[in-house]
Amino acid sequence: MDHPVDLETLKTFEFDRILSESTTTGSIYLLGKLHNESAIIHLQRTILSADGASELVKHGLEEIKVFLDNRPYFSAHALLARSTSSLPDLQIKLIWPATEIHIAKYTLQERVMVSETAEKYAKVVVPYIESFPPDRIQWVYNILEGKKEADRVLYRDDDPSRGFLILPDLKWDQTSMTALYLVVLVQDRTIRSLRDLTRDHVPLLRRIRQQAFITAKEVFNVEPNKLRLFIHYQPSYYHFHVHVVHIDHENLSGMMVGQARLLEDIISLSILQQMTLTYALGVEHGLYASFLAASN
Template structure:
């Protein structure tokens, strides 16, 4: 699916009806809203009122505009892209739009419609607990869950890898099926503030779902990512490799191997915390020491109590004190 400006512009946010506020992040200046929105699929189907997840993120504030913030409200939106159920827009805020240049926008908007329970759960604030996932618990609890996830959950990702969606956003593509990957900006980045730079590497190998699947045979892929990403960011953004943080998440939010790339000055992302992030350099080093390290180790991480895996992990004793 290519970026569909007509479909995105058809989203009239004036008809968004708020159900509740799911969460708000004061560090990233982001609020997560659940509501409903009249929506018609791009194939010309009838318009229906669908659950919609609206993520509103304020872009970088300048000192000059600080005294105007309270009075501003969203007045205008423009499409920046679409992939599957994800729509991206930019917006202007009342009291400032008339003073802004045509190419300057105040907020970055993400609309997920129709929003599923999985989307809503992902962005809802929840209590978290530390999990100690042994190899046995992975085999008995986690792996069956991963294997039964519907492929539709990552349809948007396959759109990118297949060259159908977000083609204009791809910064680099090594098409090698075993060692190649795509690099593109993460939707969380405003694409202009270098210190909040956030990119995403999507591996072409569709057999690797998470850290647990990595072995020494994947080292050429991982070292290729480490080498190429720094070259791309240095050439395109003037950000050298030693100002980048490359890491994996475990548990990941979707089970297709991907690497997060952020600027070293970007310290506000919750996903970089101990108990979720695993540095690419450390993963490479572990695999060089032991081929099947991630099949034999116990992984300790934080998990929300509303995560679909939590109840089964708790029953298996993964939340108990060691």
């Protein structure tokens, strides 16, 4: 039986442990169970718009508790007045049922730098990718086929080889433009990661860049020179996608050197199949043990 995702379901959450947390972003990942299935719940304070913040200060606070008073500097904790709240306090994301791969991804862990040659890619990474059951990325295919999230799609081209979709990433609640985060999903299911890109894909990458600029401007009034377009390696899921993020976005964890590759650089290189790629890999990642074995 599929249980609905609602308040009553969340009240049944059986907490196990904290996977990771960030005081900078006000974000925390909790592991537990919902109806005897592993679940990851991500809680994060929502980002206020400028208008919302000023209104909150004037009319939305019930109480403040000053814990630092050293003029001219003050710090306080505030309680929101319940009666004013058209603004949500929390953004909640849920992964349910969560696999061991999901749990490893969101667990705070040691990271190491690895160098992946073309030979190691063939020997270590390809078998890892092919070990996943086909339904691992069925959620992506559901979006591409219009079965899920159709109302969130901002741009759609259904051509099987040159088409792609643009939609808001689930990490963005669409309230603050400086936190803008879009994702581009290609229609071509043979491109699993940037390792599969060839010179023949350069026209596709250029169309993605151009349309991302157009969509961000037309829908959100964000200029092209305010956008950072990049590709993750290793990616979270093996269907080629491009991240489109406002340059002032403060959550830089997914944009670090060694993980994020700028789309402009990818277009210029177009020889990625033979390159050695160096990146950070968590010791809980499914590839880590195989890399260790291949290095011995």
